[in-house]
Amino acid sequence: MEMLLMGAALAMFGLAVSCLAFGAATREEPATEKEMVKGAAVNARFFAAAPVLPVAAHNRVPIEALLLQIENHVRLEQAAAACFLESPSATVLHGRTISPLVN
Amino acid sequence: MMDADLLKNLPPAEAERVLALGKRVLLTAGAELFHLGDAAGCLYLVARGRIRLTLPMQVRNQEENILVEELSSGQTVGWSALTPPYRFTLTATAPLETEVIALDREALNAYFAAHPDTGYAVSLNLASVIGQRLQLFQAMWLREIQRMVELRCA
Numbered sequence: 493m494e495m496l497l498m499g500a501a502l503a504m505f506g507l508a509v510s511c512l513a514f515g516a517a518t519r520e521e522p523a524t525e526k527e528m529v530k531g532a533a534v535n536a537r538f539f540a541a542a543p544v545l546p547v548a549a550h551n552r553v554p555i556e557a558l559l560l561q562i563e564n565h566v567r568l569e570q571a572a573a574a575c576f577l578e579s580p581s582a583t584v585l586h587g588r589t590i591s592p593l594v595n
Numbered sequence: 596m597m598d599a600d601l602l603k604n605l606p607p608a609e610a611e612r613v614l615a616l617g618k619r620v621l622l623t624a625g626a627e628l629f630h631l632g633d634a635a636g637c638l639y640l641v642a643r644g645r646i647r648l649t650l651p652m653q654v655r656n657q658e659e660n661i662l663v664e665e666l667s668s669g670q671t672v673g674w675s676a677l678t679p680p681y682r683f684t685l686t687a688t689a690p691l692e693t694e695v696i697a698l699d700r701e702a703l704n705a706y707f708a709a710h711p712d713t714g715y716a717v718s719l720n721l722a723s724v725i726g727q728r729l730q731l732f733q734a735m736w737l738r739e740i741q742r743m744v745e746l747r748c749a
Contacts, residue, residue: 497660525635527684531680555654555657555659556654557654559659559661560652562652562654562661562662563661563662566645566661566663567662568666569735569738570731570735572641572734572735572738573731573735573738574731576734577727577730577731577734585734585737586738586741594742
């Protein structure tokens with residue numbers, strides 16, 4: 493009888509140890525806030541990956557030259573629009589200019 | 596100045612009387628005639644030289660005044676002086692030595708009230724100037740829309 497009780501007690505103890513070990517092995521760690529932010533950023537980049545120009549290429553044209561290009565573009569666009577007002581037609585309205593900003 | 600766009604179809608003597616309401620303002624190269632947002636009390640006729648009309652735009656993260664229109668002798672600048680809320684919607688500068696005739700709104704209104712035929716003729720001229728520029732910018736705007744559609748919706 494004593495042997496039987498001892499065996500039952502050992503079996504119960506073994507079962508408890510097995511349950512604890514199984515629980516520890518399968519428990520998921522709660523995600524930290526930092527990891528969640530990182531995940532969100534990765535998802536955002538997946539859909540909105542904007543092409544980034546190298547800094548050197550971005551600043552290749554001096555700003556003075558860029559401003560002159562913009563001014564030249566405005567003048568060419570005004571001239572094109574004035575042509576349309578003199579002889580209104582869809583072809584003249586959408587005539588191309590030589591502006592480097594649109595070519 | 597008798598051939599100024601604002602004075603078309605006025606008898607010469609009448610055009611002289613309208614011009615006599617104004618005062619000549621001399622601008623050195625680079626001087627600002629008015630600034631975006633300023634109270635607009637005067638309409639200007641360009642007597643000689645040029646006036647650049649600009650609007651601010653962000654270029655490489657810094658604000659730059661970008662040319663919108665350039666006006667020369669005989670053209671009218673600053674109709675904001677005649678239309679509420681009487682605030683300039685552009686900045687005007689002289690790229691070279693320039694002379695303008697500044698016509699005060701109150702003086703013009705008083706004169707036109709006393710001389711309605713002149714007021715009517717000048718109003719028609721002003722409407723014509725505004726209408727032409729509206730059509731011009733309408734066409735420019737549509738050209739930009741066309742390019743946007745080609746770039747984004749092709």
